[in-house]
Amino acid sequence: MTFDYFFKPKAIAVIGASNDPLKLGYEVFKNLKSYRDGKVYPVNVKDDEVQGVKAYRNVKDIPDDVDLAIVIIPKRFVKQAIVDCGEKGVKGVVLITAGFGEVDEKGKKEERELVEIAHRYGMRIIGPNCVGIMNTHNDMNASFVMDAKRGSIGFISQSGALGAGIIYKTVKEGIGFSKFISIGNMADVDFAELMEYLADTEEDKAIALYVEGIKNGRRFMEVAKRVTKKKPVIVLKAGKSESGARAASSHTGSLAGSWKIYEAAFKQSNVMIADTIDDMLSMARAFTQPLTRGNRVAIMTNAGGPGVLTADAIDKKGLKLANLEGKTIEELRSFLPPMAAVKNPVDMIASARGEDYYRTAKLLLEDPNVDMLISICVVPTFAGMTPTEHAEGVLRAIKEVDNGKPVLGLFMAGYVSEKAKELLESEGVPSYERPEDVAAAAYALVEFARARGVLKDE
């Protein structure tokens, strides 16, 4: 199965593309203008041009094959548009228009009918009642949400607004996605199919799901079991509490069901459970790193406090602090200042420069008792130092040692460390700002290794 026509279409029609900045069809077409892998055609029933581009009255008038149609028109016109798309030979429809199954039984019936029409033409529908989809790797933003930062997480959200909120939040925080899929009412395409597609792509390193309720649990589990053999799947489930579940059920119309049942299903299919949005993002971001072979973590830091908090967070996740070899400790002692702590966590103290980061990271990565490294940098308090030299030191060590052990960064200095974070991330080393987030990432690496059966005996 391939959903390439959704995420790498050769030509896209925006049915409802608009010149009126107050309409969502304006935003969608504007966002799609920067699409790199194909053409984008506006469809508008009355304007000859949309945002300076020649428009068509009907999708069928477009003098080109169209794989994907984004539909964002008043509800009463949707059915005809779906028929038109079918006749045109469109393969995928992203139906943004709302007012269907989320409203009432009549709406449910209407959206089922749309799906039947689509299937008759061999066409698939994402939505209705969604905010759209994005593929950051070819600059396809087929949504009315701002561009997400490019990254490695394939994110599927059952709440459009929450999904959008997460995009806005991550843009501010510098966290990226490979794909964002607002799945809406899941009248046709659902979590299972999308997971299966994302399992085989290059650019999606992990799959993150925001779930309110799953309709076909058995199928979800079957697919998840298969997918999690290839790629990590992380789920944030809303409605864990009774009151939350009640609210979720009134929101999506899907029965939220008991959290206990979901929890058991996720665990059986090796889907990792996130507690919060940040937990989900932190875990999913970890997978630009290689698989870990064990759960013994080494921590290096230029300040004691953050090292201690990270050790606590690692412990809380059930991971272990590595017992460094005597040889490693001796060599650390040979160049670090007397006040440094050379046991794990290794506290190089505030005087640590890039060279100290390099030498320490090298020794820790080479230690056979270490499976994974967390490198921490707080505000360098010594004048003339920058977090960037620290990041450079760590990167040099990783390249030199090159033994496939995962490395994660933790920078706790707000704006001051943004450049260093970006540098590490540009080399695929995920970097965090909070001890609990880097611990969640380490945990996710271990859990996925366990699911894949490559974790050494613990």
Place this chain on the structure above:
Amino acid sequence: MTFDYFFKPKAIAVIGASNDPLKLGYEVFKNLKSYRDGKVYPVNVKDDEVQGVKAYRNVKDIPDDVDLAIVIIPKRFVKQAIVDCGEKGVKGVVLITAGFGEVDEKGKKEERELVEIAHRYGMRIIGPNCVGIMNTHNDMNASFVMDAKRGSIGFISQSGALGAGIIYKTVKEGIGFSKFISIGNMADVDFAELMEYLADTEEDKAIALYVEGIKNGRRFMEVAKRVTKKKPVIVLKAGKSESGARAASSHTGSLAGSWKIYEAAFKQSNVMIADTIDDMLSMARAFTQPLTRGNRVAIMTNAGGPGVLTADAIDKKGLKLANLEGKTIEELRSFLPPMAAVKNPVDMIASARGEDYYRTAKLLLEDPNVDMLISICVVPTFAGMTPTEHAEGVLRAIKEVDNGKPVLGLFMAGYVSEKAKELLESEGVPSYERPEDVAAAAYALVEFARARGVLKDE
């Protein structure tokens, strides 16, 4: 007891103020130049001017009474400087210089000697081995850390670097402090005394502590029991895990001790325990709001997902979702669209404008079954809407109803909602970006009400 000479001094001497931008004494003097409540004098053994200000060879040469001295000179000169301060009649010394008790037994002895000298002159010492202190309410930044944003949290940190990291982080996130106190080795002034001082100030609405190890546990508890009757105290304890505790002990030299013992002590003295830095900040920020009378929370939102996640987070903290009165539900139904959910959480859906926020907030605050309100706003997806109008609506309702129930904001839209957040916060309504943070704040309000004995029967 008053530490006003530390936080509202009439004149400050910076011993070790420097013209060399690579020295910490440069940063400290530069930061202190904007101090508003008194004069700042540089002391430098060789330069006649420091950063354009007439300098003195010795603190004793300053032609003015000096309350506070910041000492940031090589260790070998510190003892004489303390003697000079004593002879000058200085009342408080912030000793930034490191290399004392955190290094070895000899250093411990040396810092004890300094304290003895100070006490002989009736002088008190904060430090040594600290990054300095701040009072944002008179722009006193007597540290080499960047200015914190002005706020309501009195924050005492046992790790200077972590404290600094938190300042940098909060500047980026728009979170403010009233005071920041890097307590260093606590050779003299300790947590207990500072808590006692902060308990009686106007501008510190809550006291937050980052603790690695407490030296005199019994005294801490005695004071904490007293202080928590007046003001909330929130603690983040590092070294909860065994490995973390070992690391903490090597870091500060103080015995971290078993977390179980600390936990019991904190609970007995009504000190609230934070799990993470953000948890600590979220709780402490809540107290610009009035005391709650109960634990029944109403949630209003313009999107279902965030409402559900917040309901889950509230439940996890042991708080309750309020059962709205029939009358409230009826009235909500009268003006909200048919698709809105009028039970708690109230989902006004994406079309909600400022007026809807106003009317809904008013009804919820007036409902006798509601003790506290959380107002959520995700990205407004309807063109022309801004989170600001939502914030304005809520503020209007608070002012009109004026019945002393606490209100907390949750904005999940990154940059887009920054203005709205600022608006709410300028009116004392703390606003958060994550469901778990706003739930932590609600929890803290309830816990403090319980400690004060004003919580209604549950």
